[in-house]
Amino acid sequence: MNEVMQSLMVPRSIAVIGASTDPDKVAGKPIFYLQKSHYQGAIYPVNPRASFIAGLKSYPSISDLPEVPDVAMILLGTKDVIDAVKELSRIGTKVAIVLTSGFAETGEEGLSKQNELMQAAGSMRILGPNTIGLVNLTDGIPLSPSGALVLDNLPIGHVSVISQSGGILGSILSRAAARGLGLAKLISTSNEVDLSLADFIEYLVDDESTQMIMMYVESIRHPEQFRAAALRARSVGKPLIVYKVGKSAAGMQAAVSHTGAMAGEDRIYDVFFKELGIIRANQFADFIDIPVALSLGKKLLGKRVAVLTSTGGAGTLVADSLGEHGFDVAAPNEQITHELRQLGLGDQAVLDRNPIDVTLAGIQPKILKGAIAAILNSDFYDALVLILGGSSLVKPELMGEAVQDFLHTSPQPILAYASPHAPKAVEILTALGVPSFTQPESCGIALKSMLQTNTPIQSLHVSPRSSKLPVNPPFALSGTLDEFQAKQLFHACGIPTVQERRIKISQFSADDLLDEEQKYVVKILSKEILHKTEVDGVMLNVLAKEIPAKMQEIRERVKVASLIDVQEFSIQEMLTGGLELMVGMHKDPLGTALLVGLGGITAELINDHAIRLLHSDSSLGKEDILAMLQELKCWPLLNGYRGKPLADVDALIDAIIRFSEMVMRYETHLLECEINPIFVFDKGQGVKAADGVVIFTTANPLKVS
Numbered sequence: 001m002n003e004v005m006q007s008l009m010v011p012r013s014i015a016v017i018g019a020s021t022d023p024d025k026v027a028g029k030p031i032f033y034l035q036k037s038h039y040q041g042a043i044y045p046v047n048p049r050a051s052f053i054a055g056l057k058s059y060p061s062i063s064d065l066p067e068v069p070d071v072a073m074i075l076l077g078t079k080d081v082i083d084a085v086k087e088l089s090r091i092g093t094k095v096a097i098v099l100t101s102g103f104a105e106t107g108e109e110g111l112s113k114q115n116e117l118m119q120a121a122g123s124m125r126i127l128g129p130n131t132i133g134l135v136n137l138t139d140g141i142p143l144s145p146s147g148a149l150v151l152d153n154l155p156i157g158h159v160s161v162i163s164q165s166g167g168i169l170g171s172i173l174s175r176a177a178a179r180g181l182g183l184a185k186l187i188s189t190s191n192e193v194d195l196s197l198a199d200f201i202e203y204l205v206d207d208e209s210t211q212m213i214m215m216y217v218e219s220i221r222h223p224e225q226f227r228a229a230a231l232r233a234r235s236v237g238k239p240l241i242v243y244k245v246g247k248s249a250a251g252m253q254a255a256v257s258h259t260g261a262m263a264g265e266d267r268i269y270d271v272f273f274k275e276l277g278i279i280r281a282n283q284f285a286d287f288i289d290i291p292v293a294l295s296l297g298k299k300l301l302g303k304r305v306a307v308l309t310s311t312g313g314a315g316t317l318v319a320d321s322l323g324e325h326g327f328d329v330a331a332p333n334e335q336i337t338h339e340l341r342q343l344g345l346g347d348q349a350v351l352d353r354n355p356i357d358v359t360l361a362g363i364q365p366k367i368l369k370g371a372i373a374a375i376l377n378s379d380f381y382d383a384l385v386l387i388l389g390g391s392s393l394v395k396p397e398l399m400g401e402a403v404q405d406f407l408h409t410s411p412q413p414i415l416a417y418a419s420p421h422a423p424k425a426v427e428i429l430t431a432l433g434v435p436s437f438t439q440p441e442s443c444g445i446a447l448k449s450m451l452q453t454n455t456p457i458q459s460l461h462v463s464p465r466s467s468k469l470p471v472n473p474p475f476a477l478s479g480t481l482d483e484f485q486a487k488q489l490f491h492a493c494g495i496p497t498v499q500e501r502r503i504k505i506s507q508f509s510a511d512d513l514l515d516e517e518q519k520y521v522v523k524i525l526s527k528e529i530l531h532k533t534e535v536d537g538v539m540l541n542v543l544a545k546e547i548p549a550k551m552q553e554i555r556e557r558v559k560v561a562s563l564i565d566v567q568e569f570s571i572q573e574m575l576t577g578g579l580e581l582m583v584g585m586h587k588d589p590l591g592t593a594l595l596v597g598l599g600g601i602t603a604e605l606i607n608d609h610a611i612r613l614l615h616s617d618s619s620l621g622k623e624d625i626l627a628m629l630q631e632l633k634c635w636p637l638l639n640g641y642r643g644k645p646l647a648d649v650d651a652l653i654d655a656i657i658r659f660s661e662m663v664m665r666y667e668t669h670l671l672e673c674e675i676n677p678i679f680v681f682d683k684g685q686g687v688k689a690a691d692g693v694v695i696f697t698t699a700n701p702l703k704v705s
Contacts, residue, residue, distance in 0.1 A: 157182015
């Protein structure tokens with residue numbers, strides 16, 4: 001385990017720089033909490049205006065400290081922090097926790113101060129700035145002024161929390177305590193000038209007291225480091241549960257291509273988390289519910305779930321939640337039904353369907369225990385959800401007494417949903433180790449998360465790089481390519497494209513075309529206008545003899561719409577039949593993403609697409625691309641929907657692989673790249689790229705070598 005991280009989490013000595021004599025003030029709380037927790041190490045307050053603080057000798061400056069502290073907590077004003085950090089680094093302090101705000105979170109000026117802070121730290125590590133600190137509940141070491149620490153008897157357990165928000169850390173601490181969820185370590189990374197999410201994942205992977213890790217994430221600043229740490233956590237069986245804020249696309253920067261608009265930051269995070277086997281909590285309530293369920297410690301090995309209820313409505317709510325998350329609420333088999341009938345429940349009980357409704361007769365302890373036994377003694381169901389009805393208000397101990405004998409003998413996970421507000425019954429079940437929820441939707445989410453921990457991460461099917469990629473690009477790759485150039489690049493990389501000619505409006509002759517009866521597509525060529533339909537710059541089904549007049553007509557319309565006088569056109573073969581798809585790339589802070597979906601001018605409107613992240617050390621194989629296509633709502637149209645011919649999926653997969661390899665080859669210089677549409681014809685007839693957008697950086701252009 002990293003020595004510096006161990007010193008931070010379990011320090012032998014702590015200096016509190018800027019400590020207050022008033023325990024009710026933020027700067028006075030750290031020492032108050034340390035003493036309340038009976039911290040056994042040395043505490044050194046630093047305050048030039050006080051001789052003693054909380055019974056401890058106070059030191060006028062950092063240089064006056066009697067020894068070099070393992071950790072220093074800094075509670076000074078922004079302008080004094082940098083000097084303090086510099087002095088702490090000079091004397092050899094291992095880690096400083098900078099609780100002060102006013103850095104990068106405030107804008108450019110604050111970012112400049114944060115850069116100064118990092119330089120001042122030298123070899124000393126920094127947690128923060130703008131952090132609420134950390135709390136080591138396992139060892140009773142609170143290094144934080146959080147108001148949540150005033151709570152007594154905080155439950156200590158095996159769930160650790162890393163949060164990029166200090167306030168949320170306190171919220172999680174108090175909510176977990178209310179649910180009886182025991183926590184081990186809580187860390188607020190905040191601005192992450194130095195120590196980040198990944199550093200603490202690495203530490204907690206080796207921490208014996210941590211069995212699972214919760215993370216409140218605003219952004220992942222170091223994706224590759226995070227990826228390595230997350231995979232390591234997964235490899236040792238420590239689940240990662242993430243609540244990622246920022247689902248809205250409101251703040252997303254507009255992109256030139258459809259791909260950028262359709263990918264969206266949050267969709268990329270979804271893919272990123274899925275690749276790493278991370279469980280994502282979509283609601284903040286789930287953020288507590290999921291670890292409550294996982295703390296049960298039992299494996300969910302299948303999707304068949306029994307719902308045992310004495311109130312039909314509540315059972316139906318839970319069954320709906322389970323069905324929404326892909327669980328099978330199957331009717332009990334003959335053996336279970338027979339055993340239930342032997343309990344003498346009467347004619348009103350519904351025993352041949354699921355939810356299994358034992359009615360009010362089933363609230364008798366003996367009958368309730370017998371019903372649970374009938375379900376759990378069979379291997380027909382993989383999990384059981386118990387419904388706490390109105391009887392739990394009168395007899396809160398009823399369900400707990402009925403189920404407790406099965407908790408250690410039954411391999412199936414057992415959960416509960418409290419339909420009325422029955423806190424005492426929930427408290428009893430929680431104490432027994434039965435995850436209990438107050439929302440029916442939580443049951444489906446909890447079981448889905450349990451199933452996810454047992455689902456292997458899908459690895460990429462690595463395929464050899466294509467020999468079709470050009471050794472030399474067809475021209476210098478710099479700035480925005482027009483459509484004709486874009487398709488030249490696609491063709492050079494092995495992607496089939498439409499037949500077309502580049503024509504200057506002043507030089508065109510209909511006699512130049514091979515077939516005067518053939519119909520063509522007439523498009524403007526302009527690096528300034530990439531979405532041609534938006535300026536009415538495309539005309540379909542044009543005969544050869546009509547092309548000169550149509551070019552002039554289009555030219556005038558485009559000039560009115562865009563104030564650009566177009567001089568060049570692309571004359572393309574007119575494709576008929578086939579399904580229009582799109583394939584594109586999107587550059588995101590998490591990496592370069594490949595997007596495949598339904599194409600055409602309505603691509604963004606229909607929004608039917610699948611995403612994968614591309615990696616420099618591995619290539620997407622045919623199985624990966626096929627899996628992407630099968631995720632699409634339009635997949636049936638490729639797979640012989642209602643008797644229609646099968647599409648040429650093999651040719652499409654090959655084209656997408658060539659596209660992804662092209663993207664990775666030019667990744668460092670490529671800003672945007674998209675084929676929309678790529679026509680997919682019947683099996684054996686191939687695919688053709690009919691339009692495209694390609695934008696390279698202008699700095700250090702790639703030239704023909």
